[in-house]
Amino acid sequence: MKENYVGMVLSSATIGEYDKRVVVLTRENGRFSAFARGARRPKSPLSAVTEPFCFGEFYVFRGRDSYTIEEVKVENYFPELRADLDSLYMGLYFCEVADYFTREGMRADAELELLYRSLLALTEKNVPLELIRRIYELRTLMIAGYAPYYMEEDQTWRDDSGAWKLTQAAGYTVGEILNRPLRELYGFTVSEAVRKELSGCIGRFFKRNTDRHFRTLDTLEQL
Secondary structure, eight states: OEEEEEEEEEEEEEETTTEEEEEEEETTTEEEEEEETTTTSTTOTTTGGGSTTOEEEEEEEEOSSOEEEEEEEEEEOOGGGGGOHHHHHHHHHHHHHHHHHOOBTSOOHHHHHHHHHHHHHHHHOOSOHHHHHHHHHHHHHHHHTOOOEEETTTTEEEETTEEEOOOHHHHHHHHHHHHSOGGGTTSOOOOHHHHHHHHHHHHHHHHHTOOOOOHHHHHHHHO
């Protein structure tokens, strides 16, 4: 049965001599794996459109046990990311996180839009990479059902392990990250001191709510 989905390639791996196995995050059907037959042949129309970050409309054939990609109409493939190693591996890290938090058969409208807008932020370079990372991590946790909550009586953010000890500026920024519309999520920046605060608290919160070692972080830390 032929189907079409709006989505983005999260990862791509070689299968045999000429094929690829691609993981796609889609708005309508969540994250699933698909085969791209002959995608490694030099003149294959699927060669370039089955690489990470390719965003567009995917036409697939759903078989009994697997999907096969027949055509991709690409809207954006974020070529700017490949010109800067820091941005490239940060983008790959975002894709790895998206893979972790999504499942096949579950709509992923917010997850896909968040990933798309985060990659755009990496290309535009108006916001420091470290801040983009922490915004992405915290908003991803919120979409997945994990988020700190605000206690009005003592004006602190808390999670199940206790209060987040933040300055007023950092606490305000946490609220902005959780509540801004996705289209406006990267429309602000903060001081270096606030970035360091956010890196500490969001980093710890993210680790407590994941049980995977994200391999792309190893490369990021070496750059």
